[in-house]
Amino acid sequence: MAGPGAIPAVRETSRQRRSTAALNPFASTKRGKLMPWIGIAPGLFLFVLFALVPAVAVIFLSFTNVSGVPNVPWRWIGIDNYVRFFGSGSTTANLWIIVRTLIFCLSVTVVLNCFALLFAVLMNNRIKGANLLRAVIFMPVVLGVTVVGLIWSLIFNPTGGPAASLWALFGAKSAFLGDPHLAFALIIFVQIWMSLGYSMMIYHAGLMGIPSDLYEAATVDGANAWQRFRHVTVPMIAPATTANVLISIVGSLQTYQIIFVLTGDRPTTSVLAMQIFTVGFGSSDQGYASAISIVQFVLVSAITLVALRFLRKKETQL
Amino acid sequence: MPKIRTRSRLAAAVALVAAAALATGCSYLGSGSSGGGGDTTTLKIFVHSNPPTDEGFKKINAAFEKANPGVKVEMTTAKGADFFTVRNTRLTAKDVDITEGSSSGGTQILPSWVKDQEQNDWVKGLAAGNWVDLSDQSFLKNFSDGIMKQFAYNGKQYAVPTGTSYITGVFYNKEMFTKYGLEVPKTWSDLEHVMSVLKSNNVSPFIMGGKDSWPAGAPVYGLVQSLWADPAQLDQDLWEGKASLMDPKVVELLTKVKTIYDNTAPNWAGIDYSSIPSRFVQGEAAMLPDGAWQIPAIETAGPNFKFGYFPLPGSDNAGDNKYIASKLEFSLSIPTSSKHQDVAKKWLAFYSDPKNYDAFIANSGFGPAQPGAKVPASVQEIQQYMPPSGFTPSWDQVFHPNRNAGPLAAIPFAYSSIAPLGTESDMSALAQQMQNDWKAGLH
Numbered sequence: 001m002a003g004p005g006a007i008p009a010v011r012e013t014s015r016q017r018r019s020t021a022a023l024n025p026f027a028s029t030k031r032g033k034l035m036p037w038i039g040i041a042p043g044l045f046l047f048v049l050f051a052l053v054p055a056v057a058v059i060f061l062s063f064t065n066v067s068g069v070p071n072v073p074w075r076w077i078g079i080d081n082y083v084r085f086f087g088s089g090s091t092t093a094n095l096w097i098i099v100r101t102l103i104f105c106l107s108v109t110v111v112l113n114c115f116a117l118l119f120a121v122l123m124n125n126r127i128k129g130a131n132l133l134r135a136v137i138f139m140p141v142v143l144g145v146t147v148v149g150l151i152w153s154l155i156f157n158p159t160g161g162p163a164a165s166l167w168a169l170f171g172a173k174s175a176f177l178g179d180p181h182l183a184f185a186l187i188i189f190v191q192i193w194m195s196l197g198y199s200m201m202i203y204h205a206g207l208m209g210i211p212s213d214l215y216e217a218a219t220v221d222g223a224n225a226w227q228r229f230r231h232v233t234v235p236m237i238a239p240a241t242t243a244n245v246l247i248s249i250v251g252s253l254q255t256y257q258i259i260f261v262l263t264g265d266r267p268t269t270s271v272l273a274m275q276i277f278t279v280g281f282g283s284s285d286q287g288y289a290s291a292i293s294i295v296q297f298v299l300v301s302a303i304t305l306v307a308l309r310f311l312r313k314k315e316t317q318l
Numbered sequence: 319m320p321k322i323r324t325r326s327r328l329a330a331a332v333a334l335v336a337a338a339a340l341a342t343g344c345s346y347l348g349s350g351s352s353g354g355g356g357d358t359t360t361l362k363i364f365v366h367s368n369p370p371t372d373e374g375f376k377k378i379n380a381a382f383e384k385a386n387p388g389v390k391v392e393m394t395t396a397k398g399a400d401f402f403t404v405r406n407t408r409l410t411a412k413d414v415d416i417t418e419g420s421s422s423g424g425t426q427i428l429p430s431w432v433k434d435q436e437q438n439d440w441v442k443g444l445a446a447g448n449w450v451d452l453s454d455q456s457f458l459k460n461f462s463d464g465i466m467k468q469f470a471y472n473g474k475q476y477a478v479p480t481g482t483s484y485i486t487g488v489f490y491n492k493e494m495f496t497k498y499g500l501e502v503p504k505t506w507s508d509l510e511h512v513m514s515v516l517k518s519n520n521v522s523p524f525i526m527g528g529k530d531s532w533p534a535g536a537p538v539y540g541l542v543q544s545l546w547a548d549p550a551q552l553d554q555d556l557w558e559g560k561a562s563l564m565d566p567k568v569v570e571l572l573t574k575v576k577t578i579y580d581n582t583a584p585n586w587a588g589i590d591y592s593s594i595p596s597r598f599v600q601g602e603a604a605m606l607p608d609g610a611w612q613i614p615a616i617e618t619a620g621p622n623f624k625f626g627y628f629p630l631p632g633s634d635n636a637g638d639n640k641y642i643a644s645k646l647e648f649s650l651s652i653p654t655s656s657k658h659q660d661v662a663k664k665w666l667a668f669y670s671d672p673k674n675y676d677a678f679i680a681n682s683g684f685g686p687a688q689p690g691a692k693v694p695a696s697v698q699e700i701q702q703y704m705p706p707s708g709f710t711p712s713w714d715q716v717f718h719p720n721r722n723a724g725p726l727a728a729i730p731f732a733y734s735s736i737a738p739l740g741t742e743s744d745m746s747a748l749a750q751q752m753q754n755d756w757k758a759g760l761h
Contacts, residue, residue, distance in 0.1 A: 068403075069439050070410045070655075071446040089724035089758030158585035159602075178529045178588030180741050266531055267725060267734060268741075282399040284406070284439045285721075 062290035069284050081291035093267070094275075098299070101253060101271040104188060105303070108255075109248040112192045116199030116244065121233065123200070124207045134204070138197030148194045149261025153177065156186065180268040187269060191258050195251070199244050206240030207233065242311040249307055253300045272296045360390045361661050364408060364417045366648065367395035370614040371480065374678035382668050389661055402439070409448065412655040415662045419449055419477050419651030423715045424468030431557045432718045434761060441471070449476040450652040450659055457670035464709055465687050468646055477649035478666050481684025484610035484627065484700055485712045486540035486643045492624040494521065494604045502628045504636040506544075506574065513581045516604050522583035525603035527591025531734050536607040537578045538733050540630025541571045542713040544638045550716040556730070557718065559760060563730060563753040564746075572745040574632060576736050578607070587738045595619040609645075613683040613696050627700050642703040643712035647684055724755025 062081055066074040085094055119137060123130045140148055156163050156176035167174055177183050210233065218228045234241075256273035263269045265278045273296060280289030365375065372395060379391040396404045401418075408414045420426075420440040427441055436442075443449060452458060453474045458466060461479055469477040490502070495512075498519055503509040513523040527533040545567055546552045555561035562568075583589070583603050598606045599620035606612070607630060616625060631639035650669070652662045668674060676692045685700070686693055689708075693701075719729045726732040732752055735742045742748045 065436070067436070067439065067442060068406050069442050069446070069448070070406060071448055072442045073446070084722065088722045089720075089727070089755050093725045153590070156588065157590075158588035164585075173585055175528070175585040175588030175738060178585065178739070180587075180737075180739065264530060278399075281403050284402065284442075285436075 058290045058293050061287055062294045064287045064290075066287045066290075067284040068286045074287070077287070081288045082295075084288060085291055085295060097270055097272055097275055098295075100184070100269075101273075101296075101299070104184075104191075104255070104271055105249055105252040107188045108191050108195070108252040109245060111188075112195055112199055112248055113241070113244055115192065116196055117203050117237075117241075119196065120200045120203035120207055121229070123204065134197075134200070137200055140194045141197045143194075145194070145257040146261060148190065149258060152186075152190045153262060177263050180266075183263050183266070184269050187259055187262055190262065191252065191255060194258065195248070199248065202240050202244050202247075203237060206237035210236045238311075238315040242308070242315060245307060245311060246304060249304055250300060253296070253303065272299070357388050358390050359388060359658055359661055360392050361658055361665060362413065362415045363391060363393040363665075364405060364414045365393070365395055365650075366401040366418060366421070367397045368611075370611075370682045371678075371684075374680075374682050378669055378674055378678060381674065382665055385668070386661075386664065391665070409653055409655065412653075412657070414653060415656040415658045416650055416652055416665060418648045419443065420469065420646075420649045422645055422648060423711075424465075424477075424646045424649075425471050426715075427471075428718065429554070431554050433557070435718065435721060444471045444476060448654055450654055450656070450662075452476055452478065452652070452663070452666070455663060455667065457667040460670045460672060460675070461687050462689050462708060464707060465646065468711075469649060477651050478670060479649050479687035480647045481679055481682060481687045482644040482709060483647050483683075484642045484644050484685055484703075485536070485714070486543045486630055487607075487610065487627045487700070487703070488540070488630050489598065489606040489608060489612065489616065489625050489627050491598070491601065491604045492626055494601065502626070503631050504639060505631050505634045507634055509631050510577075512605075513577075517581065521601075522581070522603040524578055524582040524586075524605050524607060525589070525594060525597055526582055526586055526607060527589050527594045528582075528587035528739055529589055530591040531739065533591045533594070533608065534579070534739055535733050536609065537575055537630060538571070538731050539643065539712045539714060540607065541574055541632035542731075543641070543643045543710075544630065544632030545571055547638075549713050550711075553717045556756065557720075557760070563727060563756050564749045568731065568752070569745050569749050571632070571731060572736065572748055575731070575733055576743070576745060579736060579738065598625075599623045610685065610697070610700060611683040613694075614681055615683075617696070625696075627696075627703075629703050640703065641705045641710055642700060643710040643715075644685060645712050645715050647687075720756070720759040722761070723759025726752045727756035727759065730756070 063076060063078060064074050065077050065080075084090075123134050127133075143151075155161055158164050158173075158175045158178065161176075163176060164174070174182060177186060214232050214236070215228055218232050223231065254273050256271065256277050259265075259269055259271065259274050260277065265274050265282075270278075272292065276289050276292045276296065279285050279292060363375070363379070365371070372393075375393055379393055383389060383391055395401075402421075405414070405417055409417070425441060425444075426438055428435055428437055437445070451474050455475075458475055458478070465479050465482070466475060469475060469479060494516075495501070498515050498521070500512050500515060501508070503512050516523045526536070542549050542552075552561060556563070583597075589597070594606065594608070595612055595615040596619040597603070599616060610627060616623065627642075629639050629642045633639055650666060652659055652666070656662055669678065670688075672688060672690065675686075675688050679686050679688075679691050680694055683697075685697060714729075717729065721728065726735060726748075730752060732740075732748060734740055735748055735751075736745075737743045742751075
């Protein structure tokens with residue numbers, strides 16, 4: 001029927017057949033195979049337009065001197081933006097920013113997950129008012145970064161704030177968020193406080209899925225509370241742990257909002273995401289901001305992939 | 319089967335309607351400054367948010383609308399860093415008729431001795447033809463020649479100034495000074511005496527909003543003005559390697575900054591800048607090193623509060639401390655993409671009319687850009703510290719930052735590294751680090 005030239009257009013490769021079958025395994029007609037694509041086309045189009053294209057464009061822009069000023073020509077400058085980040089007078093300061101970003105990520109991820117699991121387990125033991133307590137712990141998530149920032153700015157107000165009054169009871173004084181030795185630790189604390197409810201709810205959902213038979217069997221076998229936690233709870237919530245740890249890592253590596261609200265961009269509290277915001281939006285140096293974005297992307301990807309591999313391995317071991 | 323077909327058609331129709339709605343929305347958003355309906359022209363003005371100047375503009379807009387029936391002025395503002403992003407976006411979308419071209423300091427074309435740096439956004443925009451040439455507009459003659467020179471580009475004018483901000487002075491509480499028998503200090507030794515008397519009476523000599531970091535830079539500008547006869551020459555010498563940030567004078571400056579910090583209210587490093595005017599009015603400290611743009615906020619916080627403003631005396635020679643240096647405030651320009659350039663020029667002419675400009679400058683906290691402008695008593699008092707030329711640019715206006723230098727020297731001097739804002743207490747060591755960072759940026 002069809003001419004020789006038409007055959008390749010109609011004929012599916014085995015690879016295409018596999019992907020189509022995976023998308024719609026029940027499709028037997030051409031129309032049936034096409035419909036899913038038509039269905040996802042609007043969403044796919046928007047994703048490509050507003051997520052994929054800008055993401056790829058950032059890689060390209062990181063090799064240019066684009067300023068963001070309308071009509072101003074920009075040109076290809078090779079790796080100059082990367083040399084500026086890793087090889088200029090700011091190299092040491094920039095490496096410190098990366099170190100501070102990693103400290104922020106590690107502290108938030110470890111402490112947040114420990115406390116989130118602790119609270120989830122405590123709330124799961126049918127204590128009185130568990131629902132109310134869960135709501136209270138979850139509240140900062142609902143409040144959002146700006147309100148949380150405002151609350152803690154008032155608490156840490158060095159003249160007359162509640163924290164200053166508490167400090168004064170011990171005869172001490174502090175500038176709190178203005179103290180270069182203390183400010184970063186306080187930001188980490190606020191970030192953990194703000195994210196605790198969200199992580200706790202993920203652990204709570206994981207705990208709800210553990211059959212009570214397992215705990216009963218372990219109790220019959222003579223396991224104490226710690227042993228039940230270690231050998232029943234921890235393995236059974238491994239998927240929740242993986243999800244929580246990854247969310248914490250990615251979220252904390254990209255955080256700048258709470259830092260911006262609490263201290264602004266200061267040498268002692270700045271992290272990579274804060275640098276991107278300051279350079280990209282405070283000045284018209286968008287090529288350089290794009291280069292820092294790529295540095296951050298590589299860092300986030302590398303850490304996330306290693307963590308994912310490690311956590312998946314642990315899941316199967318448990 | 320027909321049911322399925324009907325559903326498919328329905329889904330396709332819904333998708334089409336959604337796409338059409340999206341396209342309509344996009345085209346509406348992209349319509350830019352097309353103005354209102356009927357005979358009404360909407361003039362879109364976009365400036366950075368600053369309550370005193372916002373109020374001044376609102377009054378001018380109301381008067382302009384009254385004088386020009388059929389014109390509606392739509393003024394919007396944005397805060398801080400958001401302003402630049404929104405401005406560039408709106409310029410791209412051709413959605414603004416008057417906005418800030420130069421945000422500070424005039425044109426500031428890079429001099430020959432500055433190497434491997436980018437021109438500022440204003441100059442880049444001028445070179446790209448983004449702004450309307452206003453050279454032939456007669457209303458520009460209302461402004462001081464000296465100030466207009468600072469805005470010139472290739473012999474042409476593209477900006478209308480708003481004013482100047484006195485930046486190297488110190489506010490003082492007049493009643494407190496009288497109470498403790500203090501005079502306005504004319505030398506650094508006088509200032510040390512003032513600090514000592516205040517401290518012995520359990521009064522904090524200074525207050526600043528350290529939590530925001532940048533307000534703590536105010537004393538630096540005053541000290542540079544006193545310690546260097548020609549700060550512009552210092553900039554050139556630094557770029558040409560003839561001056562060092564380890565010079566004894568630099569260490570002297572850093573030490574004096576440290577002295578001021580040590581005499582500032584307890585825990586000031588954690589105090590918010592926005593709370594400073596009310597704290598100053600309430601007597602938490604006797605002096606406030608800050609820009610004169612704080613005048614409206616201080617007057618609002620204490621309508622009957624008596625205060626003055628004197629040049630920060632950084633030198634022991636009173637002659638070095640005579641003048642207050644200023645920075646050129648933002649200017650107003652018309653983008654070439656504006657669809658209502660004639661109306662925009664009319665608005666700028668209306669704003670520049672001495673009668674309207676007087677009303678604008680009265681509550682702005684700015685120094686006037688028009689020679690005969692009537693200014694409020696608080697600003698009038700500062701005029702005694704103006705040099706004969708009428709305007710001396712401050713350090714931040716003459717220094718050219720080096721983007722390749724380390725963070726301690728990108729913009730000297732590194733006040734945010736000095737304790738308690740930063741961690742450094744040894745000023746010679748800090749000077750050494752600054753010099754290392756500066757040298758790293760000179761190829």
